Amino acid sequence: MNKKLVITRINNRIISSVYEDLNMTEVNISEENTTGLHNIYLGRVENIVKNINCAFVEIEKGIKCYYSLDENTNHVFLNRKNSDKVNVGDLLLVQISKEGIKSKLPSLSCDINLPGKYVVLVRDATNIMVSNKIKDKNRCGAIKSLLNPLMNDTVNQFGYIVRTNAEMADDNSIFAEASKLKEKYEHIMEIAPFRGAFTQVYCSDPSYIDDIMNIKTIELESIITDEVDLYEELKSYFENGYSNELGKLKLYEDKLLSLSKLYNVEGSIRNAINKKVWLKSGGYLVIEPTEALTVIDVNTGKFAGNKKIKEDTFLKINLEAADEIGKQLKLRNLSGIIIVDFINQSTPENKQILWDAFDKIVNKDSISTTLVDMTKLDLVELTRKKIRKPLHETCNELFLKI
Structure with a gap:
């Protein structure tokens, strides 16, 4: 079943929704210019709570996040340390791994990952792992062989997770994306020691671009938006590494019937929370x-x-x-x-x-x-x-x- 990704703006919120035969199957509502999922910061440890074995890390002035000391063990310290123990005042390289939900603060991770459409670069690994949804063993082996040279030529430890989209992608596209992610990661690790607390060293893609990466390429029929600025940003995204997908991007320009009305976006959301x-x-x-x-x-x-x-x-x-x-x-x-x-x-x-x-x-x-x-x-x-x-x-x- 072919899918359409409809991206529009309502009440200054970006609504990204997936449609199958005019039925909304997924939707993401995001506020612009917010502290985003997967952003990477130099955070400062403000408090440690021993009874739940966690730290609270401030990533921007007034913005504190939850940092589990059970789940995070391979810390990236940016201040001089004589031990691996996290203390108040330490500077840590951290990534937002979960959004804040209701009264819960956003969660942080020391295991940096940079997602792409075909692969995800992960700091906490030294090998290449392939999605278990790719059943062709020959294809799995070929992708691993393709990416191995990138693993050998580096001073920073990392690994790759090969996503399902890679199964049908050409080798040049996979290698180009993996190389770009490696360059981003090495740049982050290079500049981080020379930055101060509360510095954002990596800004993740907008959530609607994440939605594109998470949909199987062969299932995505078209990407439609009626916002010129979003169209230009999407166009730039495709031109920089995914030009074979550019033909799916469409700018909706009908002034008589808005894109949100055409697809009944508001009504579908109301129904979705019944x-x-x-x-x-x-x-x-x-x-x-x-x-x-x-x-x-x-x-x-x-x-x-x-x-x-x-x-x-x-x-x-x-x-x-x-x-x-x-x-x-x-x-x-x-x-x-x-x-x-x-x-x-x-x-x-x-x-x-x-x-x-x-x-x-x-x-x-x-x-x-x-x-x-x-x-x-x-x-x-x-x-x-x-x-x-x-x-x-x-x-x-x-x-x-x-």
Whole structure:
């Protein structure tokens, strides 16, 4: 199924949304000129909390972030040190790894990574890792051989993660991107020791360019925007390394019907945060995000199937619900702990069918999602990695008065 990426501006917010057959499947609402995901700073340690083994690091005047001392062990100190222990006043090279969500501060990492469309450069590795979604072993080996010379010719330790998009890309494009990321990384490591606290040494691409990098190239049919400045920025992005994709970029210029009205962007977002989601069978989901976790309840609703054959009826609704939940996780950007209350299945065979189908669905997600367990109460537990704010929060904080 071909996808269209629609990028527009509403109320001074940039709305980047993916459409499949005029249905919104993903959306990202971002505020311009904010402290962005993947930006790299020289931060100063302001406080250390021993009972939760973390530090709070100030990256700009008045902007503090959470720095886990359990997750971060290979620190990049920019001041003279006699040990590897983090102390108040230390200068650290850090990257924003997660956006702040509600009352939680943004999270920082010492494991610098620079994402590209085909590869991601990672500081905490010394080898080349390939996405497990690339099944062709010969192609995996060829890409590794292509990138190996870049690994050998460097004074800084790093590795590469090869993304799914690399499978169909030509070798010249992959090598050019990997070389550019290496140059950026070496520049960062070269200038960082000579900068002061609160210096931003790397500015990540805007979130709508991240969206382009995260979509499979072969699935992306077109990129449409009605904002001239965004069009020029996107054009520059494609001209500098991805010229083969430039033909997909289109500037929408119809003055009678705005791009947001054509694709019903506002209406689609309103629908995307409704608690109730109807299924084609007549069943429905109720999605309730809370501070601690998200709860999803599956109901038979107006299902018009044969209720005498309850077990088959319930399995049919559950399978349809599992597919829809996979879509809603991406559309609403739900993350953290998620509990799904499917309709109870009485036979172990049908429980396994549901589990296998749901596992296959969530494994297609580009964001790490893991099925954890099915409890004795038939509640399915899963987790989805937190990276950006969920849609309901960006709506409440940034977009209109939804």
